[in-house]
Amino acid sequence: MLNSIKNCFNTEDFRKLAKRKLPFPVFHYIDGAADDEVTLRRNTQAFEEVDLIPNVLKGVENIDISTELMGKRISTPLFFSPTALQRLFHHQGEIAVGKAAQNFNTFFGISSLATASIEEIGEKFSSPKIFQMYIHKDKGLNDSMIEKCKINNFDALAITLDTIVGGNRERDLRTGFTSPPKLDFNSFLSYAFHPEWTLNYLFRKKFELPQLQDFVSEGTNINISVGDYFSTMLDQSITWKDIEEIKNQWGGHLCLKGIMSVEDAKKCIDVGATAIMISNHGGRQLDGSRAPFDQLAEIVDAVGDKIDVICDGGIRRGSHVLKALSLGAKACSGGRYYLYALAAGGYEGTLRAFQLIQEEIIRDMKLMGCNSLKDLNKDNLRFR
Numbered sequence: 001m002l003n004s005i006k007n008c009f010n011t012e013d014f015r016k017l018a019k020r021k022l023p024f025p026v027f028h029y030i031d032g033a034a035d036d037e038v039t040l041r042r043n044t045q046a047f048e049e050v051d052l053i054p055n056v057l058k059g060v061e062n063i064d065i066s067t068e069l070m071g072k073r074i075s076t077p078l079f080f081s082p083t084a085l086q087r088l089f090h091h092q093g094e095i096a097v098g099k100a101a102q103n104f105n106t107f108f109g110i111s112s113l114a115t116a117s118i119e120e121i122g123e124k125f126s127s128p129k130i131f132q133m134y135i136h137k138d139k140g141l142n143d144s145m146i147e148k149c150k151i152n153n154f155d156a157l158a159i160t161l162d163t164i165v166g167g168n169r170e171r172d173l174r175t176g177f178t179s180p181p182k183l184d185f186n187s188f189l190s191y192a193f194h195p196e197w198t199l200n201y202l203f204r205k206k207f208e209l210p211q212l213q214d215f216v217s218e219g220t221n222i223n224i225s226v227g228d229y230f231s232t233m234l235d236q237s238i239t240w241k242d243i244e245e246i247k248n249q250w251g252g253h254l255c256l257k258g259i260m261s262v263e264d265a266k267k268c269i270d271v272g273a274t275a276i277m278i279s280n281h282g283g284r285q286l287d288g289s290r291a292p293f294d295q296l297a298e299i300v301d302a303v304g305d306k307i308d309v310i311c312d313g314g315i316r317r318g319s320h321v322l323k324a325l326s327l328g329a330k331a332c333s334g335g336r337y338y339l340y341a342l343a344a345g346g347y348e349g350t351l352r353a354f355q356l357i358q359e360e361i362i363r364d365m366k367l368m369g370c371n372s373l374k375d376l377n378k379d380n381l382r383f384r
């Protein structure tokens with residue numbers, strides 16, 4: 001019976017346990033994507049259509065899977081993508097994810113829509129951390145986020161560029177999911193049948209979005225769907241010039257998230273970015289968009305020697321990471337692989353999910369006959 005994280009051995013196990021533990025509007029907010037969810041499915045399928053070719057007898061007793069990303073050495077070529085509203089998934093929220101990331105010495109990102117403040121994260125974690133910025137219409141809000149990140153020693157700023165309007169997340173429309181969650185007739189029973197979640201939500205620290213609340217009421221005091229938030233609050237007029245200005249204002253490592261074309265990848269170099277996340281937001285924005293893994297080779301071939309290329313999305317197994325690295329990604333990142341585990345078991349769940357994938361990476365590297373990540377290359381792969 002799948003009732004404990006100890007019985008979870010892969011992402012799908014955590015997903016099933018998360019589904020049992022969460023009220024359905026919250027589960028479907030994590031699990032769902034845009035329109036027909038074609039891109040969501042494709043993001044993982046893309047990895048499954050490529051085969052690994054192992055070599056043997058390479059002396060793989062001691063192997064090294066560490067890598068350098070945005071000036072930091074991380075233990076594993078995988079990190080925690082920024083995701084919104086984490087305290088709705090488990091009351092420990094971003095703090096649990098930060099602790100797990102610190103434990104494995106890898107990057108973790110907090111969202112502009114995080115439920116923990118930049119100050120709290122800066123104070124609690126010295127390990128590599130990214131702040132994910134949505135560029136809002138309110139310039140005062142943008143400036144405040146950048147200044148707080150500087151003061152609190154964030155290692156990189158990641159600007160998400162694929163969210164200029166909200167994606168059409170039909171599961172959220174059906175369940176009525178909003179931030180903060182609202183109890184209505186449709187979802188009432190689901191909250192009532194998940195008393196542990198509901199009591200945590202009602203009686204632990206009040207739900208808030210600390211980066212936003214001095215500037216906007218929507219999302220904290222006024223219920224709004226995440227899609228409507230993006231469509232009404234974010235600045236749809238931004239261009240590459242704005243990114244250059246933000247880069248100058250910030251001054252540190254800049255990562256641009258949501259890059260899918262070679263043309264844009266080249267512009268990222270021009271504006272001074274040190275990393276790009278090839279990403280379609282986990283299929284939550286433009287349905288029908290290509291999978292990050294499918295776009296990786298052409299982007300790496302064009303810019304891989306000038307910028308750190310991160311493959312974001314669809315990762316459910318260690319072998320997926322090996323495949324992306326074989327095509328030249330510096331590292332991978334993902335959301336759902338750890339969010340299901342966060343929902344299933346807070347810090348312990350997140351720790352276990354990352355550990356299982358890290359073990360898969362090490363085991364698969366040995367089975368591939370690779371001593372270090374440099375040994376992974378296109379010769380390891382065959383496209384069907």
Ligand SMILES: Cc1cc2nc3c(=O)[nH]c(=O)nc-3n(C[C@H](O)[C@H](O)[C@H](O)COP(=O)(O)O)c2cc1C
Binds near residue numbers: 029081160279282335
């Ligand atoms: C529940 C959820 C919330 C997310 N919130 C954000 C966010 O606030 N900012 C952002 O840039 N990306 C956000 N993302 C996208 C992730 O950063 C990442 O790109 C995506 O999860 C990758 O796909 P995967 O879930 O298949 O790994 C979110 C994803 C999920 C599943």
